[in-house]
Amino acid sequence: MKRTTATRVGLFTESVIREMTRITNLYDGINLAQGFPDFDAPAELIQAAAQALRAGWNQYAITWGSPRLRQAIAHKAAWANDLSVDPDRHITVTCGATEAMMVTLLAVIEPGDEVVIFEPFYENYGPDALLSGAHLRYVRLNLDDPEMPFDRGELRAAFGPRTRAIIVNTPHNPTGKVFTREELEFIASLCQEWDALAITDEVYEHIIYDGATHISIASLPGMFERTVTINSMSKTYSVTGWRVGWVIAGDPAISDGVRKAHDFLTVGAAAPLQEAGVVALHFPREYYRGLSDMYRAKRDALLEILAQAGFRCIVPRGAYYIMTDISAFGSPDDVTFCRTLVERCGVGAVPGSSFYSDPAAGRQRVRFAYPKRLETLEDVRRRLRALAPARSV
Numbered sequence: 456m457k458r459t460t461a462t463r464v465g466l467f468t469e470s471v472i473r474e475m476t477r478i479t480n481l482y483d484g485i486n487l488a489q490g491f492p493d494f495d496a497p498a499e500l501i502q503a504a505a506q507a508l509r510a511g512w513n514q515y516a517i518t519w520g521s522p523r524l525r526q527a528i529a530h531k532a533a534w535a536n537d538l539s540v541d542p543d544r545h546i547t548v549t550c551g552a553t554e555a556m557m558v559t560l561l562a563v564i565e566p567g568d569e570v571v572i573f574e575p576f577y578e579n580y581g582p583d584a585l586l587s588g589a590h591l592r593y594v595r596l597n598l599d600d601p602e603m604p605f606d607r608g609e610l611r612a613a614f615g616p617r618t619r620a621i622i623v624n625t626p627h628n629p630t631g632k633v634f635t636r637e638e639l640e641f642i643a644s645l646c647q648e649w650d651a652l653a654i655t656d657e658v659y660e661h662i663i664y665d666g667a668t669h670i671s672i673a674s675l676p677g678m679f680e681r682t683v684t685i686n687s688m689s690k691t692y693s694v695t696g697w698r699v700g701w702v703i704a705g706d707p708a709i710s711d712g713v714r715k716a717h718d719f720l721t722v723g724a725a726a727p728l729q730e731a732g733v734v735a736l737h738f739p740r741e742y743y744r745g746l747s748d749m750y751r752a753k754r755d756a757l758l759e760i761l762a763q764a765g766f767r768c769i770v771p772r773g774a775y776y777i778m779t780d781i782s783a784f785g786s787p788d789d790v791t792f793c794r795t796l797v798e799r800c801g802v803g804a805v806p807g808s809s810f811y812s813d814p815a816a817g818r819q820r821v822r823f824a825y826p827k828r829l830e831t832l833e834d835v836r837r838r839l840r841a842l843a844p845a846r847s848v
């Protein structure tokens with residue numbers, strides 16, 4: 456009997472984040488598992504999308520992206536990231552940052568190449584590595600320290616002649632760490648020493664708190680050509696369902712490789728939504744300050760709610776997740792805890808183990824997402840009353 460599925464899809468399991476969404480929906484719960492807003496995108500943007508549909512942007516866009524959108528991305532990358540980008544040579548528009556990461560790895564990885572990654576890490580990078588043939592080398596962030604540093608010696612030791620790239624994600628999912636300039640400079644020096652690429656996922660760049668500054672590693676001296684910067688509209692404009700993202704590859708040869716992989720995988724991202732994206736990327740600077748202010752209020756609300764319920768929280772300085780420690784509840788593990796949480800309280804969260812190569816490292820951790828209305832978070836507060844730290848879950 457022939458096997459039903461290819462080995463490659465047997466190498467990884469269903470997304471834990473999406474699974475938790477499914478389970479939360481079964482219990483009619485509040486989904487703090489998958490990070491997506493429960494509030495509307497800016498009205499002006501919805502208007503722009505409707506207008507684009509009516510104006511006839513309904514056939515394929517140029518495969519690597521609408522020229523107007525690429526122009527707008529270059530314009531924003533100049534002021535937001537200190538990057539001088541040529542829209543014709545460096546940018547490829549993709550179906551979200553998810554496709555952007557996949558096509559980047561498909562374009563640069565030979566089977567067996569090593570890719571360094573900080574853990575905990577966003578779960579998609581695991582399957583991305585497996586599908587591209589990359590061998591991941593993990594370097595731990597120390598979550599017991601509020602700055603969540605990595606050990607420089609450990610990072611240095613992870614680099615070697617087989618290292619093709621390092622994946623950087625700042626602001627970081629799931630911890631909310633914002634990498635400092637010094638940290639990025641150290642990473643950049645290792646990339647240069649070992650002739651490796653930096654692949655950087657910066658989708659939370661405009662969700663940042665407490666005076667933290669977002670720095671694009673591509674803007675550091677000597678790094679533009681050896682960096683692939685990934686971004687998307689999802690988080691910045693509250694449109695996670697649009698699936699519009701992009702790759703900025705400083706090396707035109709890498710850009711060409713990315714475009715080829717992208718063309719044959721998806722042809723292109725939704726044409727009318729790319730046109731609407733032009734409007735979004737020209738929003739005034741105040742829009743971005745307003746976004747961070749809005750999320751800071753949500754962060755502070757959920758931090759207080761979770762602390763009151765008995766969680767020990769890491770205070771995020773960026774992105775929209777709170778990584779917690781659940782030791783106070785005496786639960787055997789994170790998966791059992793999340794299941795009980797959704798069954799007993801109707802609140803969905805993500806087991807910490809799904810962010811680690813060794814599940815044991817996340818057994819007492821759970822991630823909550825807070826792109827939710829304050830009323831929703833207040834409802835979470837009420838629901839969490841069914842959970843008492845003394846009571847084992």
Ligand code: GLN
Nearest residue numbers: 472473488489490628824
């Ligand atoms: N990036 C979001 C998260 O980490 C959504 C993940 C997804 O479902 N693609 O929750």
